[in-house]
Amino acid sequence: MNRRLVLLIVGLILSGSLLAFSPAPASAAACTNEGSNCKVGVVGPGGGIVFYDAGSMQWWGRFLEAKPDRATTTTWGAETSLYVEGYIEGNGGLTIAQQRQRAKQIGMGKINTSLMVNKLLPPNLQSAGWFVPSKDELNALFDSWKINRLRRTFSAAPMWTSTEASDSFAWYQLFQDGTQFTDANGIIPLKTGNKSDAASHLHVGSNFASSPFRVIPVRAFPPSTGVAPTPVVVPTVTRFNDACAQSATSCTIGDIGPGGGIVFYDAGKTLPWGRYLEIAPASCEGVELPWRVGKARVYKNWETAVKQRLIAKRVGMGKSNTKVITQSFGTGSYAAQFAQDSTCNGKDDWFLPSKDELDLAYNNIAQNREGGKDTPLGGFNKGYYWTSTDYNNVTAWTEYFMDGQQFDRVQTLRGNRLPPANPFRVRPIRSFR
Structure with a gap:
């Protein structure tokens, strides 16, 4: 060059x-x-x-x-x-x-x-x-x-x-x-x-x-002479940690969480939304679901919607996003409702992850994919997963689990229209402690 x-x-x-x-x-x-x-x-x-x-x-x-x-x-x-x-x-x-x-x-x-x-x-x-x-x-x-x-x-x-x-x-x-x-x-x-x-x-x-x-x-x-932290070692199999699974304490990334999912984030301390995030196992995944039904809007005031959507990306926002979406759309077969209705492994507090929450799941536990196969940990498909973050009332953010790119997709779509056809997916998460 x-x-x-x-x-x-x-x-x-x-x-x-x-x-x-x-x-x-x-x-x-x-x-x-x-x-x-x-x-x-x-x-x-x-x-x-x-x-x-x-x-x-x-x-x-x-x-x-x-x-x-x-x-x-x-x-x-x-x-x-x-x-x-x-x-x-x-x-x-x-x-x-x-x-x-x-x-x-x-x-x-x-x-x-x-x-x-x-x-x-x-x-x-x-x-x-x-x-x-x-x-x-x-x-x-x-x-x-x-x-x-x-x-x-x-x-x-x-x-x-x-x-x-x-x-x-x-x-x-x-x-x-x-x-x-x-x-x-x-x-x-x-x-x-x-x-x-x-x-x-x-x-x-x-x-x-x-x-x-x-x-x-x-x-x-200010100037600093600190050393960059060691990267997260992406586990290849889940680990059973009794303290995490039974008592919801001392969890590390890759542990089986109290909801039977996979712990993918530790904030290091308890925050208003909790400390840990776990994502549901593949057996509790939703497939071929749209993000919205009907014509209702999640954010009705355009003057404040831009700021609301940016805040809705953040870690800790998935649960409140899910509540706002389901209150806006009501009952039906769509991503946020599926996540909120989930009773995966006996827990009823699952929700649709925010844009940044789902990106953490990808980065921390979905890095061992071989070619186009499902990941060995979590069984994540290579296609698109919905987040709970609205983009503009017409599209919403998704994550492409082949490589972690995030895109807005039309909210009424159930999957890719062009070949290779692949349905959009929903993987609920929950927070604890």
Whole structure:
């Protein structure tokens, strides 16, 4: 590949000489690099807009700030892996799959970008401290921009992340609506890679035209010397843990939960919605169900609907989303009603997972698929699963369990219309403790 095209986006972000931004004057910069007087929406110490606050110091820092996006007519980089199988970290080696899963997380953008630079560009480009955001960092920016009405305006355009999905594909996000894609596994037919793309593709059913990729420079602060956490080891079989199954305590990912499902998330502490999430076994899965029946709307006030839909993506929102949906639609044969009516293994508090809850299930327990077969843990089909998060009263969010891409699909559909035909599915979850 022409070297001028290889990751020029990283050079645009990280080269101090090309960043034509300057920090706000000291007299106006109430938010300091040590984190004093900082909150979402204010100007950060680097002159960007603070869009994320972790609430306390993390291994990577606490706050994230973003600059205006920069146009680029170049590519993400060479279609080769950033990672080496068996990478040694701590007491053991990490698989490429583990490294890519971790690369999605908040806090990983700087490390991802360093890998990109070290592999493809001179390392001295890192002097300015800005980096290409990870998948989750960029998504946090999009949500914060819409929910908090940040003063900075970003382009309605495709934005690269620094998260690699495979040797030839990388994650990007449409800032028209927040969808995150790779376009792999048949989403764009016959496509074998996107890292060399200079512009996005037109998707079937979308009215978003193809346009050049852009990059939003992001910066973390206060400075931290912490170490990235070890990735979740995706189990291949369920484990019986008496404390978890019988007492709903001391659960780990992969344990059989008190509802006979599979524990896929531990928040680390008890939150208003609980601490753990478990997903029902395959025997309790719903098949060929639409998301809606009738013409009722979930969110009736268009002025507040945008914010409600963004909040409805979050972890902890699935149960309330399900209640709102069933109250709006009433009785019938549809996804949320199926989940709410489930009495799987004697429990009656199941619900349809939110967008982010279902994504956690995919990331934490559905990573061992062989080809197009059902996953060994949980028996997840490679097709689409409904979430409880509405998109626009006509479509709702789904997750493609072949690779974790999330798309909005027409709410009245029961499955793919085009071959290979595959029904949409529902996998209830429940929260506890």
